[in-house]
Structure formats: structure tokens, C-alpha cells
Amino acid sequence: MQDPAVSAKWISRRRELWLRQVLFGAWLRRAKPLLHVAAWIWRRLLWRTKFIAITGSLGKTTAKEMLAAMLSARFPTYWTIGNQNGPFYVALNILRVRPWHRYAVIETAGAAPGVMQRSAPMVRPDMALMLTIRRTHSTAFASLDEHAREKVHLIRHTAARGTVLLFEDDPRVSAMEAGPGQGVIRYGVSPAAQFRARNVTGEWPERLSFDLDTESGSFRVRTQLVGKHWLHAALGALAAGVAAGVPVEAAISAAAEVAPFRGRLQPVLLPNGATVLRDDYNASLDGSDAAFEVMRRARAARRVAVISDLSDFGGNRKQRLKYIAALLPEIAELAVVIGESADYAVRRAIEAGLPPERVFGFSTLPECAAFLKTALRAGDLVLLKGRTTDHLARVFFAQFARVDCWKTRCPKTMLCDECWELGVDAGAFEQIRLVPAPGGIKPC
Numbered sequence: 001m002q003d004p005a006v007s008a009k010w011i012s013r014r015r016e017l018w019l020r021q022v023l024f025g026a027w028l029r030r031a032k033p034l035l036h037v038a039a040w041i042w043r044r045l046l047w048r049t050k051f052i053a054i055t056g057s058l059g060k061t062t063a064k065e066m067l068a069a070m071l072s073a074r075f076p077t078y079w080t081i082g083n084q085n086g087p088f089y090v091a092l093n094i095l096r097v098r099p100w101h102r103y104a105v106i107e108t109a110g111a112a113p114g115v116m117q118r119s120a121p122m123v124r125p126d127m128a129l130m131l132t133i134r135r136t137h138s139t140a141f142a143s144l145d146e147h148a149r150e151k152v153h154l155i156r157h158t159a160a161r162g163t164v165l166l167f168e169d170d171p172r173v174s175a176m177e178a179g180p181g182q183g184v185i186r187y188g189v190s191p192a193a194q195f196r197a198r199n200v201t202g203e204w205p206e207r208l209s210f211d212l213d214t215e216s217g218s219f220r221v222r223t224q225l226v227g228k229h230w231l232h233a234a235l236g237a238l239a240a241g242v243a244a245g246v247p248v249e250a251a252i253s254a255a256a257e258v259a260p261f262r263g264r265l266q267p268v269l270l271p272n273g274a275t276v277l278r279d280d281y282n283a284s285l286d287g288s289d290a291a292f293e294v295m296r297r298a299r300a301a302r303r304v305a306v307i308s309d310l311s312d313f314g315g316n317r318k319q320r321l322k323y324i325a326a327l328l329p330e331i332a333e334l335a336v337v338i339g340e341s342a343d344y345a346v347r348r349a350i351e352a353g354l355p356p357e358r359v360f361g362f363s364t365l366p367e368c369a370a371f372l373k374t375a376l377r378a379g380d381l382v383l384l385k386g387r388t389t390d391h392l393a394r395v396f397f398a399q400f401a402r403v404d405c406w407k408t409r410c411p412k413t414m415l416c417d418e419c420w421e422l423g424v425d426a427g428a429f430e431q432i433r434l435v436p437a438p439g440g441i442k443p444c
Contacts, residue, residue, distance in 0.1 A: 032088055039091035039122045049101050052240060053123045055108045055116065055154050056131020056167075057147070058287055059233030060085060061261050062225065063131060064107045066234060070241035070254040075102035082418075083261075083281075085109035087118040094122055103244065110150040112140040117150075120157035128158045129240045132170045132232050135312050136284040148172040158182060165239050167232050168193045187239040188232070195239040197221075202228040204298035204381065207437040212238065214248055221252050224437040226265040226277060229290035259434055263393070263415050265291060267435040270399050273378025274304075275435050279385045280392040281415060284312040291385055295331035301379030305332035306368065306395065308339050308386035321345040329353040331383070334375070337361045338368050339390070365391075366406050369398035391416050401428030 043051070054064050061083040068079035078101045080093045085107040097104045106123050110116035133148045141147040155164050155176060164178045168188035178184045187195035195214055202208040208225040211218055212235070223234050234255060241251040260266040263281030270276055279291045288310050295303055305328060310320045318341055325348030328335040335354060337345040342361030349359045362368040372395065376382065386392040393416035394403050404423020405416075416422050 032091075035091040035095070036087065036118070036122060039094040042097075043094050043122060043124055046097055046099060046101075046104075048099060049097060049104050050127070050244070051097075051104045051106060051123055051125045052127040052129065052244065053106050053108050053120070053125035053154055053158075054129045054131070054236075054240075055110060055151055056129075056173075056232075057134035057136040058282075058284070058290075059131050059230060059236075060107050060109070062230060062258075062264060063129065063233040063237045063240075064105050065261060066237035066255050066258045067129070067240050068105050069258050070237065070246045070251045071103045071105065071244060073250065073254050074246060076100055077103045077105065079105040080107040083107060086111070087115060087122070090119045091122055108154060110147070110153075111136075113146070113150060115150065116153040120154045123154075124157055124159065125154070125162060126159045127163045127165070127240060127243065128154050129165045129236050130154070130167060130173050130176065131236055132167050133172045134284070134286040136282070136286065144172060148176070152176055155179065155182075163243055165236060165243065167236060169232070185239055185243055187235045195235060195242070197231055197235050200228050200231055202226075202230075204294060204300065205435075205438065208234060210235075212248075212252070214242070216248055219248060219252055222256055222437070224256070224259050226260060226267055227290055227294040229293070256437075262417055265294065268396070269433050269435050270376065270382075271431065272373075272376055272399075274376040274380035274382055275300075276382045276384055276396060276399075278393070278396055279383060280390070280396070281388055283308075283310045283385060283387040283390075285310060286312075288385060291383060292327055292331050295381070295383050298381055300381035302334060302377075302381070303332045304334045304336070304376065304380050304382040306336045306338070306372065306382060306384050306392070308337075308390040308392055311387050317341055318344055322348050325349040326352050328359065333358060334380075335359045336368060336371070338365060338386070338392070338395075339363065364406070364408070365395055366398075369395045369403075373399060388413050388415070393417060394422070397422065397424050397428065400431050401425060 054060050064080055071077040078097045086109055090108055093106055108119045133144050160181045163183045165185045167173045168186040168190040186193045189197050197210040200210040208223045208228055208230050210221050212221050238251050242248055263278050266278040268276050307324055313320050321344055325345045328349045329352050335349055342363055346359050346361040350356050384392055391410055397403050401424050405421045
């Protein structure tokens with residue numbers, strides 16, 4: 001199965017991004033206040049379009065893609081491009097919505113104090129899907145409670161007769177209160193949830209699956225998502241889709257077709273037969289621990305961990321490497337650490353129990369890419385984990401073709417897939433295939 005986001009069509013998208021950056025980027029950034037006003041006005045003119053806003057610390061993009069798949073199969077639907085979820089991009093996405101769209105699914109972030117307060121009034125959603133509050137952007141907020149208070153602004157700006165969907169298993173989200181006249185739908189594994197998940201499974205090579213209990217019956221849901229930690233995103237999207245008018249069976253069928261998003265535990269087959277779990281977009285502590293748990297429980301001929309760093313951890317790099325090294329014997333038979341002080345991580349991993357011949361450290365990405373090209377073999381399951389700014393995707397692309405860009409420092413916060421400097425030709429993109437999920441969908 002080919003990922004539509006890494007096809008030849010995506011090459012055209014990269015050219016478009018380059019043109020925007022070079023020709024219009026500076027002007028658009030200077031025009032932010034004007035864009036916010038324009039988006040605010042345009043949203044109020046779109047009175048026939050139902051806006052659904054999604055927020056949370058983890059899973060926003062995945063939930064958005066799932067919900068969009070459910071809605072677009074039945075209604076004219078617009079949804080946020082990629083993970084454009086800051087106020088500037090929220091404004092741009094609102095301006096892309098057209099009067100003939102029945103639904104607009106907008107991803108909204110609350111990455112720092114005041115961010116949601118700028119986005120929520122522009123969106124003024126008819127439905128707000130609240131996912132979970134986790135340790136992401138922890139350097140911007142004093143506590144998770146403060147982070148939750150920022151997210152609450154989305155509920156405050158939801159339409160008076162709108163609907164709020166709350167993840168019942170997160171105490172901070174469950175405690176959020178809807179406004180007067182707003183309906184509330186709760187989802188989770190809790191018995192109090194109206195959309196309840198049971199019998200959750202998802203150990204590799206299987207994917208996230210669960211029994212869904214609703215007012216209309218019970219169903220078995222099978223997704224292509226890697227790991228049980230995506231439950232809140234999949235379940236929230238299903239609850240929102242049904243609340244928007246999609247029959248349960250149709251929503252489940254649409255969800256089953258949604259592939260993991262780029263850089264979010266995306267399973268890709270390498271030319272040598274190994275499978276890479278690309279998890280190179282976000283290295284927040286809670287997200288990283290979820291990926292490590294996937295590897296810990298995975299069934300594979302050999303587990304390989306390729307890691308650069310973590311974010312939202314605090315402390316210096318050696319402290320983060322010490323944390324990573326202690327986990328390596330539990331999650332991998334072969335480990336590779338990349339970057340500054342990699343030799344320190346190697347020593348720590350050996351102390352933790354990994355044999356010296358099974359742990360390697362490299363100071364640069366090209367060295368790591370060359371090593372993996374000879375060391376990996378068919379049947380390997382490889383976790384590629386790092387921060388967005390580490391741009392580990394180049395190690396992945398180097399397994400298919402020559403990569404032109406090997407900058408040691410890059411300020412861009414986009415995935416390398418979207419960058420015009422990557423230098424990988426269209427033919428290499430055409431080789432990339434996702435590893436499909438086994439099984440199908442069956443009612444209980």
C-alpha cells in the first residue's frame with residue numbers, strides 16, 4: 001500500500017510549499033493580524049458549514065484524519081492540511097473553507113499560554129473534540145492543570161447549542177464543564193462513557209482494535225494505527241463522526257482505511273525487507289514512552305531502536321540519554337544512538353544490560369544512515385525516534401536513495417518530507433510502501 005503523502009503527487013506539494021515560503025511567506029507572517037480578522041469574519045459568514053475543532057496534547061492529527069475520512073465519504077468536507085494547528089495556520093485553514101462545505105474539521109493547538117485564546121474565537125466550533133492532556137509543551141506551562149485551563153478556551157468559544165466531546169479517562173478532561181445549552185458526549189473505557197471501548201488490543205504486528213459499545217449496539221473496530229495509546233484519538237473521532245450524522249458502521253469502515261500519519265509510528269517497508277516505525281515528528285516524553293511500549297511488546301525477528309533525543313523532559317542531554325539507555329535492553333536487540341554524547345549513551349546502555357556488540361553510537365546522521373543500510377535485514381522492526389528538529393527522516397530516506405541535505409542544524413520544524421532541500425527524487429518516493437494492517441472489521 002502506497003502512502004499518498006509520499007508519492008510523486010507529494011513532490012508537487014513540496015514545490016508549492018517552496019513557492020509559498022519564498023514568495024509569500026514573509027508577507028503572510030507580517031499580515032497575521034489581518035489574517036486573523038479575515039478568518040474571524042469569514043467564519044461567521046459560513047453559517048451553513050458546521051465546524052468541528054479538535055485539540056489535545058497527543059493525537060490531534062490522527063483524530064482529524066479519521067474524522068475527515070468519515071465525514072468526507074458522505075458530505076462535502078474540508079479539513080486542516082497536515083498538522084497546521086497554530087493560530088496563524090488555523091486562520092489560513094478557515095479561509096480555505098468554502099460555503100459548499102457541509103463540515104470543516106479544524107485542528108487547534110494550545111502549545112503555550114494564550115495560543116488557544118487566539119485560535120478558539122476564530123473557529124467558533126459547533127463541536128469541540130477534547131482528547132487528552134499529556135506532557136507535551138511542558139516547558140511552556142507550569143503544570144498539566146495550567147495546560148488544561150488553556151484548552152478549556154475551546155469549549156468556552158463553542159457554539160451555545162454546540163456539542164463538546166470529552167475523554168472520560170483523562171481526569172483533567174473529564175472535569176471540564178460545558179457551557180449553558182451545550183451537549184456533552186463522553187468517550188473512553190470508563191463505564192460512564194457513552195462511547196465505550198472494551199477489549200483493547202494492538203501489539204505489533206497487530207494494530208489497534210477494540211470493541212465499541214454505543215446506544216445502537218456493539219461493534220468490533222479495527223484500525224491501522226500502531227499501538228494501543230491511539231485509543232483516545234480513534235474513539236474520539238468515532239464519537240464525533242456519529243454525533244455529526246455518520247452511521248456507526250460507516251464510521252467504523254472509514255476509520256479502518258485511515259493509515260498512520262507521517263512520522264507518527266508510521267510502518268514503512270524498506271528495500272531490504274525491514275519495517276521502520278517512523279516516529280520522528282514528536283519526541284515528547286509521553287509520546288516517546290508510548291512508542292517504547294510498542295517496541296517492548298512487539299513480536300518481531302529482531303527489534304532495532306534508532307534514537308536521537310527526547311523533548312519535554314527537562315535536564316541536560318546526558319540526563320535524557322541516561323533515561324533512553326536504561327530502556328534500550330527492554331525494547332531492542334540492536335540499538336543505535338545518534339548525536340552529541342552518543343558514546344555516553346552507548347556506555348550507559350551496556351551498563352543497563354545490552355551486549356557491547358549490539359549498541360552503536362554515531363555523531364552524525366550520514367554515518368548512521370550508512371550503518372543501517374548494511375546492518376538491517378528482512379524481518380527487523382525498527383523504531384526511528386527523534387525530535388522534529390533532529391530531522392531523522394533523512395536517515396529513513398537514505399535507505400531508498402541519495403539525500404542531498406545533511407545539515408547538522410536546521411531551524412525548520414516541518415518534516416523533511418515537505419522540505420524542498422531534501423533532494424530525494426520522485427522515483428524514491430514511489431518506492432515507499434506502508435505495511436498494511438492485518439484483518440478486517442466484524443460486528444460483535
